[in-house]
Amino acid sequence: MSVLVTGSAGFIGSQVAHRLLDRGERVIGLDNLNDYYDVSLKEARLARLEARKGYQHVRADLADRAALEAMFAQYRPRKVVHLAAQAGVRYAAENPHVYISSNVTGFLHVLEGCRHYEVEHLVYASTSSVYGANTAMPFSEHGSAEHPLTLYAATKKANEQMAHSYAHLYGFPTTGLRFFTVYGPWGRPDMALFLFTRAILAGEPIRVFNHGRHKRSFTYIDDIVEGIIRTLDNPPARDLEWNGDAPDPATSGVAPFRLYNIGNEQPVELLRYIEVLEQNLGRKATLEMLPLQPGDVPDTEADVSDLIANVGYRPVVPVEEGVANFVEWYRDYYKV
Template sequence: MAKKTYVITGTAGFIGYHLADLLLTQGHQVVGIDIVSDYYEVSLKEARLANLKKFDGFVEKRIDLADWDAVEAVFKEHNPEICVNLAAQAGVRYSLENPRAYLRSNVDGFLNILEACRHYPVEHLVYASTSSAYGANTSMPFKVSESAEHPLTLYATTKKSNELMAHTYSHLFRFPSTGMRFFTVYGPWGRPDMALFMFTKDILAGRPINVFNNGDMKRDFTYVKDIVQGISKLADVPPSIDTDWDATNPNPNTSGVAPYRVVNIGNSRCEKLMRYIEILEEKLGIKADYNMLPMQDGDVPATWADVSELTEITGYAPSITIEEGIGHFVDWYKSYYKINS
């Protein structure tokens, strides 16, 4: 396998950290961009970066993606073959409180990545989108060939805009781009604002857990190592212009005028939230108290990924069950926070 230089944005973040760790283990060079924001506990982000700094092939760049001069300097210095954009202002619910943060990071920052890939051509731009893009669509499982035109949150809107921006740049400047719609990622080193992390923290503290829509939720829970395996394999297979594309009946996830595609990366299983919680209780050995609440604004009752495009392109399909994945998370959580079983 040829060793390459990757620029990965968001390497202090959950998915970016795991992807960088995988690629560094494979012998690639990783230039990690992250501003290390205080959206959640900075100490967790610093701990992730400390692990990456143990690799000789890791270079840290602590810059803001919205700073064009800083982004350009990184690409000019390192000339990466592949760019993976995972940095973003995350969180569906936080977009209701601080919408401008999403435009700066997810739109302005992504524009700078596109400009960098334009002026310092890469073999492939791979970037994070979201299952939230499907919004009001209730056709299950979600297929990238179907509509994603009715997002329900500003977060989802910014990620959908990334797909449109990438298509434009791939058309105009002919660099391949792949957008990845992630489905409810969980696992060790996860984000403290995500359900599994919050549930675990509250259960261990003896507090009731908040369960929205009175527990009547279903999600395609995807283990983080399945996600990063999918990313690494996609990065090796840049898209080309789709010669079968029909402009009179256009397929939204490929293009006849650009080397462009969008794929789902999910576990391809629709799991009940209450089963997810039950497994966590089993792994912790503690029965939780539930605070049943109504559905939150912008949320959806179910997600479920069709990953046939991912498998067709790479031969890979996520496979780690929630029983296995939650067990790994609990083991990590207890170790990281020094909690005796």
């Protein structure tokens, strides 16, 4: 049996692939190694995977229909973890067409592969950004996510709806995971922790939006990976108690479909996050206080009660531990 991991040279995808290899799975990794951020970091992640027995890499773009069809036909994966996407909330304002090509068209090609090659379970990345204008805390999968505030979030909401339609029409289970802010070693250079670390070590100011007062459910990478693996092992069935007059957004009475939040239940204020980073770097940051960015939400807080009940897991790593691990990795990787 093989598992396809898309985005396998990415932050989350590479670590999911390692965990699957650790337990003896054969992993097919797909990534086009685009230049959205430092390609050398992606190449370093990929090199670690290619050194391991059981890993096979396919370099292809999600939007390339012929390449995706050929990949599914050749390897016939039994399960799929779809993590490849054009990420970045703010980048969408400058490059909207890239998001549709990768996140919508690309996801369609993955769904078609799952349909035609009898995939047993598709787990795919969604985002807490889908909650958008919803301010009811903590965010629940059973609440409204009908008003995303960015194109990135809108593409991820579209993924959830596309997955439901395919699960209904073709019967293969789909599970969407709404990630809350993920951080940790081997992370993305466009994320706050990476940007802050680089600037503080260089003696440069850091840009702090909303004057640092917003809160986030910062979620350590190991917690995310554990949740993905457990979810992959627990495909959803139809919800036999579904009420067709008032359907639950997180489940379905007509399809093997599920949505889960995956994030730390203890939100942390951004200023506290920066304070922990300063302590680990042994340096104070120069803060450039700025207003909330367009499309950003003031706070996020994850309700993960369904994840706990159905897969037996909750994220547990506190920011004090997670940030320390990141700083240790960063200093070693960049020799600073």
